[in-house]
Amino acid sequence: MTAAPEQQAEPEPDELLLGFARALRAAGLGVTADRERTFLVAAATVGLGERAHVYWAGRATMTSVPADFPVYDEVFERWFGGEAIPRGRRVEVVRPPVRQAPLDGGDGHGGEADADTLEARASAQEVLRHRDVATLSAADRVAAARLFASLAPRSPLRRARRHVRSTNGSVDGPATLREQLRRMGEPGRIHHRRRGVRPRRIVLLVDVSGSMSPYADSLLRLAHVFVRSVPHVEVFTMGTRLTHVTRALSERDPDRALAAAGRVVPDWSGGTRLGEAIGAFLDRWGRRGMARGAVVVVFSDGWEREGPEVLGEQMRRLAALSHRVVWANPHRGKVGYEPVQQGIVAALPHIDDFVAGHSLAAFEELIEVVSRA
Amino acid sequence: MDHVFSSADAVTTALGGTGYLADDALATVTFLATRLNRPILLEGEPGTGKTALAEALAQALDLRLIRLQCYEGIDATQALYDWDFPRQILHLRTVEALTRDGDIARDTPRDTQALESELFDERFLLARPVLEALRAAPCVLLIDEIDRADDEFEAFLLEVLSTWQVTIPELGTVSASTPPIVVLTSNRTRELHDALKRRCLYHWIDHPGLARELEIVRTRLPEVSAALAEQVVTLVQRLRASGELIKPPGVAETLDWARALETVGATRLDAEVAAATLGAALKYREDSERIRASLDKLLTA
Numbered sequence: 071m072t073a074a075p076e077q078q079a080e081p082e083p084d085e086l087l088l089g090f091a092r093a094l095r096a097a098g099l100g101v102t103a104d105r106e107r108t109f110l111v112a113a114a115t116v117g118l119g120e121r122a123h124v125y126w127a128g129r130a131t132m133t134s135v136p137a138d139f140p141v142y143d144e145v146f147e148r149w150f151g152g153e154a155i156p157r158g159r160r161v162e163v164v165r166p167p168v169r170q171a172p173l174d175g176g177d178g179h180g181g182e183a184d185a186d187t188l189e190a191r192a193s194a195q196e197v198l199r200h201r202d203v204a205t206l207s208a209a210d211r212v213a214a215a216r217l218f219a220s221l222a223p224r225s226p227l228r229r230a231r232r233h234v235r236s237t238n239g240s241v242d243g244p245a246t247l248r249e250q251l252r253r254m255g256e257p258g259r260i261h262h263r264r265r266g267v268r269p270r271r272i273v274l275l276v277d278v279s280g281s282m283s284p285y286a287d288s289l290l291r292l293a294h295v296f297v298r299s300v301p302h303v304e305v306f307t308m309g310t311r312l313t314h315v316t317r318a319l320s321e322r323d324p325d326r327a328l329a330a331a332g333r334v335v336p337d338w339s340g341g342t343r344l345g346e347a348i349g350a351f352l353d354r355w356g357r358r359g360m361a362r363g364a365v366v367v368v369f370s371d372g373w374e375r376e377g378p379e380v381l382g383e384q385m386r387r388l389a390a391l392s393h394r395v396v397w398a399n400p401h402r403g404k405v406g407y408e409p410v411q412q413g414i415v416a417a418l419p420h421i422d423d424f425v426a427g428h429s430l431a432a433f434e435e436l437i438e439v440v441s442r443a
Numbered sequence: 444m445d446h447v448f449s450s451a452d453a454v455t456t457a458l459g460g461t462g463y464l465a466d467d468a469l470a471t472v473t474f475l476a477t478r479l480n481r482p483i484l485l486e487g488e489p490g491t492g493k494t495a496l497a498e499a500l501a502q503a504l505d506l507r508l509i510r511l512q513c514y515e516g517i518d519a520t521q522a523l524y525d526w527d528f529p530r531q532i533l534h535l536r537t538v539e540a541l542t543r544d545g546d547i548a549r550d551t552p553r554d555t556q557a558l559e560s561e562l563f564d565e566r567f568l569l570a571r572p573v574l575e576a577l578r579a580a581p582c583v584l585l586i587d588e589i590d591r592a593d594d595e596f597e598a599f600l601l602e603v604l605s606t607w608q609v610t611i612p613e614l615g616t617v618s619a620s621t622p623p624i625v626v627l628t629s630n631r632t633r634e635l636h637d638a639l640k641r642r643c644l645y646h647w648i649d650h651p652g653l654a655r656e657l658e659i660v661r662t663r664l665p666e667v668s669a670a671l672a673e674q675v676v677t678l679v680q681r682l683r684a685s686g687e688l689i690k691p692p693g694v695a696e697t698l699d700w701a702r703a704l705e706t707v708g709a710t711r712l713d714a715e716v717a718a719a720t721l722g723a724a725l726k727y728r729e730d731s732e733r734i735r736a737s738l739d740k741l742l743t744a
Contacts, residue, residue, distance in 0.1 A: 105641060108479070112644075115478045116451065116471060123451060126471035130644040134637065136486075139647070231516035244528050251528075251562070254555070255535045268516070301594075304633075317634070353689060358489075359591065359632030 087113050087124075090149045094132055097145050101132050121150065199430040204284030204400065211287075217430055218291045218324065224441040225269030225300045226365050228393070232266050239264035270365055270393060271302040272440060275351060277370035278307045278335060279342035285400050285428070286338070287328070289369050292433050294319045294327045304360055308347035308370070309337035314355075342373055344413055345380030352387050361391040365443040367436070369398045369427055372414030382416035389420040394443040398427030398436055447477045447504055447581075447624075462662045463492070463499030464655065472646045473500070482586075482604055482625035484640060487648035490693015493628040497585035500624060507582040509623075511572035513592035519599055523609055525569045531562050563613035573600075574609055580619040583626065589639075590629040597639050604642055651694060653680050659694060660701050667705045674712040674742075675701045679724065681741055682734065692724040700724040714738045 081089070091109055095101040101109075109131040116123040125146060133142050198206075198214055206214055233242065245261035252258070274293050278286045293305045297319045307313045318334045321327035332338070348368070352361065366388060374381050389395050397417065401407050403426030409418060418424070423439050426432040448454050454470040454477075465473065473496070476483045485493040501508035511522055538558060576584035589597065603609060604625060608618035627643060629635060651659065653676060660672045667675075676697060683691045692700070703723040709716045718735050725731045734741070 100637065102641065108481070111479060112475050115475055122467055123471050126468045127475060129468075130472045130475060130646055134640040134645050135634070136647050232518065247528050247532050251531060251535065255532075255539055355632065357689070358630050 083118055084110060090128070090145070091132065093145050093149055094128075094142065097141050099132060099138055099141060100134065105132050124150075199434075202400075202403070202428045203288040203430070204428065214288070214430060215291060215324065218288075218295055221292070221295045221430070221433060221437060223296050223300050223437045225272070225302070226394075226441055226443040227267040228270045228363065230266040230268040233263040234266040236262050236264040238262055269301055270363060270443070271304070271360065272296060272300065273351075273356075273361060273364050273366045273392075274303065274305045275348065275366065275368045275370075276305065276307050277309070277342060277344065277368075278338055279309045279373070280339045281342070281371055281373045282369075282400070283339040285369075288433075289427070290315075290319070290328055290331055291324055292436075294324050297327075298322065304355070306347075306351055306355075307331070307335045307337075308342070308344060308351075309335075310340045310343060311337055312347045312350040312354075313337075341375050342370075343376055344370060344372070344374045345376055345378075345382075345384045348384040348388055349380070352384065352391065356388065356391055361388065363393045365394045365396065365440055366392045367396045367398060367440060368417075369400075370413075371399055371401055372397075372409070372411040372417065374411070374413030374416075378412040378416035381413050382420070385417040385420040389422075394422045395420060396423040396425060396436070396439055396443070397421045398425050398432075400426070400428040402426040403428040403432050448474050450474065457503040458496075458499050459662075461499045461502040463495060463503075464659050464662060465496070466651075466655070469496070469646060469648065472644050476644050477624055479644075480622045482627055482643045484627045484629065484635070484643035484645050485648055486629045486631050486645070488650060488691070488693060489630055490695040491648040491650055492694055493626075493648055494585065494587055495695075497583055497626040497628075500626070501583040504581075504583070504624075506624070507579055508585060509572050509576045509579065509582055510585045510587060512587050513589050513596070515591055515593065517592045517596055521571055522573045522596070522599070523571050523603075524574045524611060525571065526563070527567045527569050531567050534562065534567070565614070568611070568614070573603055574617060576623045576625075577603075577607065577609055577617050577619040580607075580623040581621045582623045584623045586625065586627045588630060589627050590632045590635065594636065597636050601636075601639050601642060604639075650683060650691075653677065656680065656694060656697060660697060663698055664701055664705070667701045668710065671704060671709065671711060672701055675704065678712065678717070678741060682724070687733065688725070688730045689727045690725070690730065696724045696726075712742065714742055717742065 087110055088106065091101050091106045109128055112127040112131050113124055116127045118124060128146065129139070129142055133139060198210060198217065201210070201214075203211075203214060235242070235245070239262045242261040242263035245263065246258070249258040249261060250256065274296060276286070276289045276293060282289075290305075290307075293303075293315075296303045297305060297316060303316070304314070305316045305319055307315055313335045315331045315334055318330035319327045321330055355361070385395070397414075399409075399414065402409075402424065409415060409424070423443075425436050425439055427436060448457065451467070451471045451474040454474045455465055455467075458465045458470070458473075472483060475481070483496075485496065487493055497510075498508060500506075535558075570578065572584065576582055586600065589600070606618075607622045608616055610616045650656075656679070657673060657676045660667065660676055661669070664672070679692050679697045679700070682688060700720060700723040703720045704712065704716065707716065707720060709720075717738055721731055721735065725734060
């Protein structure tokens, strides 16, 4: 560690700059050694004469998302304002570094553990799979959390722009010609091709408001399984505001991932402004491309604090942009449920699949629906 | 070409000469990019002049601008190079026809080899933007909307952007004598990989403030009267600040709108002419309806 600059001895410029980079790292920015080096070269290039130049040189080389800017600004002010950051103090760490292997229930160890479980245990798991996750006891909850590792989501597929070789399908001109080229112009076998497939993007919008709080933990675990096992997954939580939690959920260990998400989401168990949250998603991410052609899954009970008109309108926009909209409602799986909440009534015309989302078995069904979309 | 700019201020002046007004931050980042031979990664709202920076840079430095528009599914053959198969076949057929017509058959092994190497020749190579840029350097390479391309493409770009060279198995390695100035733009529909970001100088472009935007309109469209320009810019700034639009207009839309007003011969912005030309600034039916209803209030506020 570099020593904090002392008042009496004027520090060397490179020491001062390197110290600044280290302070940024301590504050949670991803400042790697190569970024440090780039920053030093950049600072030397713009010169140290002007404070603003050093500021912009540092910002261009050591930040990578707009969310880094406030942290950068604070550290810059403290460092070059003469006030050093006391050791051990952290400003606000967005995502903690992981150096720990999963203790249990993490992916990778599932198969081993399953192999030597007793039959009785297996049938208990079977019961657990069909129980409403909101009514589980603490012990069952732990067991259920382990079962999440057995869920295996698959990506829905779309036709790709590129072609792949095939034994049937349209004639592949270039490949046939290439074959001919190999034979010095003699006609050879005719090659065929068809369109390849690529995974579609999946967007999960999880309602974490008060009425959904018994399910929030399980739904985020499900989201974590999605993020970890298939490509192109984005997760948002909706409450009084919309939070992008994909990064937090990309931790390997489910419990750590959930804890990281918990730190990022500011509005657990608050009210719901479902329509506005979906609108915010569409404005900031969806319309720019994230929702285009994607399979969007909304996890919510449809309780809407505001009027249902906003939700209806935003669901219409969502349906217009995305490939398929799936709504998972925990109450759907209960006996005697009727979709009568104003919110769900307004949203229903714009939903392609309306599924349950209250137990592990229901989650499996949901995974099936998504992969077939 | 050692250093194209001597300082950040020189960047501002040079870009200003082409009608692109860069603020201090963008000028510093651009200056660093040219000095350190690093790509610039620009993110920001659509219509804030990300693409225009590359165009202005090319114009200011009198360099060629080579543009690679990214899209979902783009791959190396569209970015780097491809062989022109139809022309190669045509060449083969021509050779065949010539040998048949001539009385001497030339099917000795040596000739076959010569013929093969003839096929994989420069003239059958279709250079795509990245290869083109490496060959034409110094030039400006614009990689537009990188967030639309897939992850694998990013990894591939990373390789080119760090070594400034491309290997073609049949021909050999093409490397740039001086690295091109590379501008990458992204609309943030997805997060880019950290590895790519680390290679680049990162900058976020915001919508400009009132004074700066007015300056931009005045420089880009000198034919628009000062009074009209001010009215348009004030109104656009108000629209952006209102926060209720699906797609707030960017600087590009402001310019379009001012140009539209000038074209219809308006000398000042009133509710009637604004409503008629609103399509230049707002691209959603919901937005237009909402703003049309409150135009009077917005104009007098």
